[in-house]
Amino acid sequence: MSASTVRITIDGRKLAVMSGTSVAAAIAQAGAPGRLSCSGQRRAPVCGMGVCFECRANVDGCPQQRTCQLPAAEGMVVLTDD
Numbered sequence: 001m002s003a004s005t006v007r008i009t010i011d012g013r014k015l016a017v018m019s020g021t022s023v024a025a026a027i028a029q030a031g032a033p034g035r036l037s038c039s040g041q042r043r044a045p046v047c048g049m050g051v052c053f054e055c056r057a058n059v060d061g062c063p064q065q066r067t068c069q070l071p072a073a074e075g076m077v078v079l080t081d082d
């Protein structure tokens with residue numbers, strides 16, 4: 001790991017991403033499938049600017065976080081389907 005990367009865990013998978021990477025981008029980089037809607041549809045980021053709420057995930061124990069608005073931080077734990 002270099003000073004310009006941070007290590008995060010997404011659905012149990014550890015990875016290093018560039019500092020400043022959004023959590024939504026890190027989820028995509030990890031190849032994580034994203035959350036399921038109430039009706040069972042797989043969801044993914046749409047707007048990338050905090051409006052659509054399609055990128056929600058549990059981040060460090062806080063549910064329903066808009067991951068497109070959160071920069072990845074060292075030690076962050078993300079659950080995409082929670």
Ligand code: FES
Binds near residue numbers: 046049052067068
């Ligand atoms: S992608 Fe739309 S709120 Fe995050």
